[in-house]
Amino acid sequence: MNAKSIDGSSDRAAxxxxxxxxxxxxxxxxxGDPCMIRMALGTVARARGMTALAREVGVKRxxxxxxxxxxxxxxxxxxxxxxxxxxQVGLYPVEVEFRPR
Numbered sequence: 370m371n372a373k374s375i376d377g378s379s380d381r382a383a384x385x386x387x388x389x390x391x392x393x394x395x396x397x398x399x400x401g402d403p404c405m406i407r408m409a410l411g412t413v414a415r416a417r418g419m420t421a422l423a424r425e426v427g428v429k430r431x432x433x434x435x436x437x438x439x440x441x442x443x444x445x446x447x448x449x450x451x452x453x454x455x456x457q458v459g460l461y462p463v464e465v466e467f468r469p470r
Contacts (some may be wrong), residue, residue: 373420390416404439405469410451 397409414422414437423430428433428447437442437451 390410392461407437407441407443407448408439410448411441422454425454 382452394406394409394413397405400406408466411434419433420430423433426433426447428450429435433447435441437446
């Protein structure tokens with residue numbers, strides 16, 4: 370039996386969940402604390418399923434758990450692999466007042 374309902378409610382639930390994840394991660398990225406970002410990614414990874422995510426990004430599950438823990442020392446490449454699965458990362462200029470010397 371297909372998990373999708375006739376009225377599309379599972380699609381709406383998935384869209385709401387994806388929006389909630391984007392919002393959650395955006396708040397941590399705005400704060401800019403690397404530890405909080407890593408922990409937020411860990412929370413999202415565990416919610417999605419760490420084993421499947423580890424397989425997708427090509428990292429052992431245990432290594433991914435450690436990398437995304439509060440005390441983890443993750444490589445930048447590991448973080449980027451996790452981010453590229455279902456999240457689009459963008460860089461935007463910050464409004465800074467330009468003062469010529």
